[in-house]
Amino acid sequence: MSSAPAHEPAHEPATAELAVSTVIFALHAEPSSELPSLWLPLVRRTREPFEGQWALPGGWLPVDEELGKAAARTLNETTGLTPKYLEQLYTFGALDRSPGRRVVSVVYWALVQSDEAARAAEGENVRWFPADDLPELAFDHNLIVDYALWRLRTKLEYSRIAHAFLGETFTLAQLREVHEAVLQRPIDPANFRRTIEASKTVIATDEYLAGTPHRPPRLYRFDSTVHSANGDPADLGPLGRATPGKAS
Amino acid sequence: MSSAPAHEPAHEPATAELAVSTVIFALHAEPSSELPSLWLPLVRRTREPFEGQWALPGGWLPVDEELGKAAARTLNETTGLTPKYLEQLYTFGALDRSPGRRVVSVVYWALVQSDEAARAAEGENVRWFPADDLPELAFDHNLIVDYALWRLRTKLEYSRIAHAFLGETFTLAQLREVHEAVLQRPIDPANFRRTIEASKTVIATDEYLAGTPHRPPRLYRFDSTVHSANGDPADLGPLGRATPGKAS
DNA sequence: CCAAAAGTGTTCATGCTACACCCATGC
DNA sequence: GCATGGGTGTAGCATGAACACTTTTGG
Numbered sequence: 339m340s341s342a343p344a345h346e347p348a349h350e351p352a353t354a355e356l357a358v359s360t361v362i363f364a365l366h367a368e369p370s371s372e373l374p375s376l377w378l379p380l381v382r383r384t385r386e387p388f389e390g391q392w393a394l395p396g397g398w399l400p401v402d403e404e405l406g407k408a409a410a411r412t413l414n415e416t417t418g419l420t421p422k423y424l425e426q427l428y429t430f431g432a433l434d435r436s437p438g439r440r441v442v443s444v445v446y447w448a449l450v451q452s453d454e455a456a457r458a459a460e461g462e463n464v465r466w467f468p469a470d471d472l473p474e475l476a477f478d479h480n481l482i483v484d485y486a487l488w489r490l491r492t493k494l495e496y497s498r499i500a501h502a503f504l505g506e507t508f509t510l511a512q513l514r515e516v517h518e519a520v521l522q523r524p525i526d527p528a529n530f531r532r533t534i535e536a537s538k539t540v541i542a543t544d545e546y547l548a549g550t551p552h553r554p555p556r557l558y559r560f561d562s563t564v565h566s567a568n569g570d571p572a573d574l575g576p577l578g579r580a581t582p583g584k585a586s
Numbered sequence: 587m588s589s590a591p592a593h594e595p596a597h598e599p600a601t602a603e604l605a606v607s608t609v610i611f612a613l614h615a616e617p618s619s620e621l622p623s624l625w626l627p628l629v630r631r632t633r634e635p636f637e638g639q640w641a642l643p644g645g646w647l648p649v650d651e652e653l654g655k656a657a658a659r660t661l662n663e664t665t666g667l668t669p670k671y672l673e674q675l676y677t678f679g680a681l682d683r684s685p686g687r688r689v690v691s692v693v694y695w696a697l698v699q700s701d702e703a704a705r706a707a708e709g710e711n712v713r714w715f716p717a718d719d720l721p722e723l724a725f726d727h728n729l730i731v732d733y734a735l736w737r738l739r740t741k742l743e744y745s746r747i748a749h750a751f752l753g754e755t756f757t758l759a760q761l762r763e764v765h766e767a768v769l770q771r772p773i774d775p776a777n778f779r780r781t782i783e784a785s786k787t788v789i790a791t792d793e794y795l796a797g798t799p800h801r802p803p804r805l806y807r808f809d810s811t812v813h814s815a816n817g818d819p820a821d822l823g824p825l826g827r828a829t830p831g832k833a834s
Numbered sequence: 835c836c837a838a839a840a841g842t843g844t845t846c847a848t849g850c851t852a853c854a855c856c857c858a859t860g861c
Numbered sequence: 862g863c864a865t866g867g868g869t870g871t872a873g874c875a876t877g878a879a880c881a882c883t884t885t886t887g888g
Contacts, residue, residue: 354604404680405677431692433652440650444679485819510867511867528870532850550866551860553860555866571678571730571733757840759839774878775841776842776843777878777879798839799887800839801887802839802886803839803841
């Protein structure tokens with residue numbers, strides 16, 4: 339499958355339309371509980387089908403634009419956000435997902451920094467929703483969000499993507515809060531500290547966060563030199579890929 | 587994103603062409619060593635670009651065909667095979683992957699039963715190659731195969747897909763040989779037995795394989811009632827998805 | 835009875851969980 | 862000095878790797 343397939347059928351190339359959309363996650367502090375939780379921005383459809391309903395930001399794929407670029411651009415045009423993490427999620431192409439036409443959508447998922455999300459434009463046609471309590475969305479977008487949520491939660495457990503929600507430096511308590519918010523489960527601070535330190539993905543700075551009512555916590559930064567081992571074919575660089583050990 | 591994106595740009599739907607291709611894996615016994623290893627069928631291109639070079643089986647996506655169906659059909663048309671396992675791998679859409687045109691390829695990967703692969707047609711334009719020693723393929727197909735290989739090996743460790751290489755019933759030694767062939771590493775038979783039995787994915791029959799020179803091994807069959815927890819959005823059924831426990 | 839694979843038992847190391855405890859700071 | 866979160870120590874349990882050992886068959 340790359341460009342032209344090995345076998346070219348008699349009929350001309352398919353006329354299915356190609357779109358790109360993105361599921362964007364950020365952490366917002368809950369108004370009530372203080373605890374942060376996952377939110378995502380949606381866009382109101384201004385035409386049929388599904389006019390008036392909420393949908394994922396996206397757009398048609400221009401012939402001369404890379405898939406990931408198109409995702410980042412449409413995301414930015416509609417929400418004003420710039421993602422710190424962006425990865426392909428899945429390609430949805432069921433025949434009945436758009437009434438009357440065949441649309442194949444390459445879907446990405448993105449993480450944005452919390453304070454940037456707070457600055458983000460909200461308006462009549464763009465609004466943030468709690469990821470676990472969405473209205474009925476246009477097309478198959480509820481299914482897509484569910485899948486993206488599952489991917490985020492699964493991936494957080496074995497990969498180190500939590501820093502995409504945070505700034506340059508952060509305390510381990512902040513990092514732990516991200517994990518707790520995404521996984522919706524309290525985490526033992528002592529064990530979390532050791533797990534993160536053992537993972538070598540984080541570097542201690544000699545700075546401490548001031549202004550806390552109690553003992554000032556040390557600030558850390560992420561070690562960008564460690565290879566992500568992401569699951570994206572792009573990671574399959576010249577040096578190959580780290581394969582974890584296996585059981586018998 | 588589903589069908590029509592929430593934001594419809596001024597220009598008409600993109601004119602990128604949509605293709606579907608599949609990386610097909612089967613186990614062949616090595617002529618020399620007796621040990622089985624991974625092989626895959628490739629198709630020779632009969633026109634430009636890359637005329638004469640080997641490529642993954644695939645074809646253009648018809649407007650009225652599901653993505654997975656198209657993968658299974660093109661796979662069967664070119665190689666005569668019917669996969670026991672088929673899953674979407676990734677969508678490749680780099681601008682330069684096909685000279686002169688923009689082709690976006692939704693790529694699947696498939697596993698076929700070993701004895702069916704042995705019966706498969708081989709000809710002037712279809713040939714099997716060892717997965718770890720491929721020639722230079724058309725387009726970006728080498729990258730795609732590398733990625734599919736990584737996915738297969740990674741997934742075999744946490745999912746139970748090895749049975750797709752085997753028939754209805756099999757011995758634990760056969761199942762272990764599949765793991766050893768894919769992971770290219772010897773596995774302790776005693777520990778493998780316990781791991782598989784603990785996973786509850788396999789059911790003991792009361793039959794034994796006859797004709798061995800030594801003690802006859804028990805035959806097992808796969809338990810199709812256990813939910814695969816695959817990583818495919820389709821698995822995200824009405825009952826949700828099993829989320830494994832997490833550490834602190 | 836011997837060889838060889840099937841199948842069982844046991845030990846050891848490792849990693850994670852739970853939780854007790856000390857440290858440093860603002861008030 | 863006291864409350865509180867930062868940070869360290871450690872024992873218990875589960876998992877899995879290594880490997881000794883018993884069982885069952887064909888020759």
